[in-house]
Amino acid sequence: MSDFEPLKDGDGNTALQEAKPQLKRPPLYKVMLLNDDFTPMDFVVEILTDFFNMSEEKATQVMLQVHTQGVGVCGTYTKDVAETKVHIVNEYSREHHHPLMCTMEEA
């Protein structure tokens, strides 16, 4: 069903006009990896291929970007998906006793 919003004229009369449908896109979030001195490079590449569906080549590129620049983007997702990825990656890293940190911020 469509919504209606009030439309006032100068004499204080109010009519109803059909409101424009409010179709805002949901905000997107960048999921990022942070560099550290201890997590093995191979483990980071594995994270990027397994959880972010990157090719080995792309994963190596992103891992090296994080290694040299301190931070790199793994992908951009809706809030729920981004939160889940961050959680899964951080849990997986902890389970393997690596200090790798995954975070998110609005794109």
Ligand code: TYC
């Ligand atoms: N700096 C790590 C090393 O030299 C590798 C690394 C890359 C760690 C990316 C974390 O997000 C990271 N072993």
